Amino acid sequence: MAVRTEPHPAYQGKVVSWLTTTDHKRIGILYICTSLLFFVLAGLMGLVIRLQLMQANGDVVDPQRYNELVTIHGTSMVFLVGVPILAGFGNYLVPLMIGAHDMAFPRLNALSYWLFAFGGAVLMLSFFAQGGAAQAGWTSYPPLAEQTAGHGQDLWILSLHILTASSIAGAINFLVTIHNLRARGMTWTRMPLFVWSIYVYAWLLLAVLPVLSAAITMILLDRGLELGGWEIQTSFFDPAEGGNAVLYQHAFWFFGHPEVYIIVLPAFGIISEVLPVFARKPIFGYKAIAFSTVAIGFFSMLVWAHHMFTVGLPISLQAYFMIASMVIAVPTGMKIFNWLATLWRGNLAFDSAMLFALGFLSIFVVGGLTGIYLAAFPIDWQLHDSYFVVAHFHYTLFGGVVFAIFAGLHYWWPKMFGRMLDERLGKLSFWLLFVGFNLTFFPQHLLGLEGMPRRIATYANESWEGYNTLSTVGSWVMGVAILAFVVNVLVSRNGPRVGNDPWRAYTLEWYTTSPPPPHNFDDVPYVTSPRPLYDLRRRLREREGARGAA
């Protein structure tokens, strides 16, 4: 049980109480707001990238600045948006969903948040460092990452080290919380699927982040540093001194591929919560979905070299990594079919949260399917590092994760703030985002097939101009969609108030008030299935029915 005492009077001011909070709900909201801020910043970088590529020989920014933007856009979207915003949802929801009063370690939780905020600040401010921000891409392959002058790359490494520490602390906190603080009756197979996804997310973070830390530390040492008169200069990745540049890629992708699932699995978890509520059905195949989450997490650690099919690995290894990557498609397919079956014979209501969830389904399928081309290694020799890959991972990470996050924001907003978001604005931002997204990223498949490599600051080939212009126009439509969401948030301050459970949902967070009190629950019902509130309502109906009959 978490210990809770009244905060010291000095810490009760409106701002100070947020800065010093150890309440998981406030920390969750801080995580989500900070991540959304980084989402806007990194999104603006994306808009500049699109502006630069709108026409052939574009010169909105110079090539060095372009490489900085590409690097920080990618790094931020993964480390400052994807991982932490889901940590935010996890923080807010896991204790509520399992009927706990807080996370297991509230102060460690606050530390995780503040490390994340400072790590993010380091990355964003690195634009002002000597020599500009890091320029070697979010993957930062050596030798390039070791040869770029200035401090941008060093700050990139520092920032990732801080963020890693934040995530490790957060992951341990989630695991201890989920293991120990579940309500009475909540066995593993009665746990909400979102909690399952955060559980696997946390194990994956623990398993793979140390490998990333090791890899980027080796880059730091290879770049050379001076510590109190000691000069350290290693050559892990420098072939001139007997190092191996490909070694880094193995280490990076051993982390990097699971990282994709670290972000995608909790997004899946959000979808598994939203669909049943708006279909008025239980999730189809609860155990299959929970099992596939674990299976995806496990297999994601065995497929890393499918990002390295062009480095000249032996064919036998490439064949193994192709087959292992294809194996992941099976549990992913299971999820998609189970979600579809959840809609079957439902009573579907199309509120904004549901629209975003359905949009997620339709887009994520495309991202999953194009992954099969890339897993087939000879086809990847043609498509690797082309715009086809850029399109593929935006279909999974933007179309998948961002749509799921918006589904989650629209769904849980009334719980977090006690007021509804506006439905008309919500639907407007959904349709703009859906159309803008496909307009931006679908043509990029075709650019890749035509031979346009990713990460080029400009191009002379005018036959690529048409698709690029379409893509840029699409990015503006997405910009307007995000603007509509921001307006919605501002307007919602005067939105209609809601009770405990505006959606008649199924999980425990809707049992308490909106927003919940600091201690979450006065009492928690005994959990009899994955849908404790559905069971409660049914029992209530039965009792009323019995009384009526009598």
Added chain:
Amino acid sequence: MRALLSLAGLVSLVLVAAPAALAQGSFAPVEPASPNAEGIRSSYLFVSIFILAIFVLVEGALIAFILKYRRRRRARFADGAQIHGQTRLEILWTTLPVVVLFLIAAFVFIELPGIKNVPEAGASGELEIRVTGRQYYWQYEYPNGVIAIDRMRAPVGVPVRLTVSAPDSDVIHSWWIPALGGKIDAIPGRVNETWFEADRTGVFEGQCAELCGVGHAFMTASVEVLPEAEFAAWLEERRQAQTTGDVALGEETWEGVCAKCHGLAGQGALYRAVAGSAVLRDPQAVETLVRNGRRTMPAVGAGWTAEQIDALNAYLKESPPGGS
């Protein structure tokens, strides 16, 4: 049931029409000009059959369910059918993808030898070219010592083996001419191999596919495929010229190595202007500069032969950038 049947009909229609439709227009890799690119393209089209079928199946079901099970006049919170799952369905949609993936993997392995293995050489033998990726140019070395930059010449109908690498002091690049096959990375300290056998003459364009620094976007490559006799003549002409200060190689060097950063007329591009600089008029200074680099300029000419340096100087003397 009728809905299911029509969905199945739609899926089979896609199965038949898909590859033909994709092969038109830009929904497949570029028109191949070499057997390995051809093999990759047919693998792509084969995979597309399944991908499109699954796409139509899933999106079709999604749209059908959205239309069929929307609320209409039902109460907002009325229960849908309380179905928790079905084991037989779970087994079905776990095993079906396994079968599809097995077929795809099998097809890939059938096509693989034609993509990976260099074909048997015909009467005119085969050609081996060393490809070196450097910031920000491609250097080619032919067996007789001829050096070329950025534009490779190759004979039609002859298997061309490429050994692809990068100097130890450089960064990773990636060799990619889409019409002539997949890409292969040029990695310092490692030698990779690939090949092509062009089936027609013409110029095939490509560019570096691995982020290699500020000049990445400008690191273009092209392969000019010539009739065999024409290629042989070109190779011989270049070999002889190279012994006497090859102006053609010098021009390629200026355009490929120097001009990407300093501008074709030395007017400055990614980096400073050099037109009219005294260094360009002093062969010794040019050699020192390109061999060692200076400040932000990398040693672009480290490892060059004396002939290559001479060629650059000969070109600079004949047509100094930006006029004399």
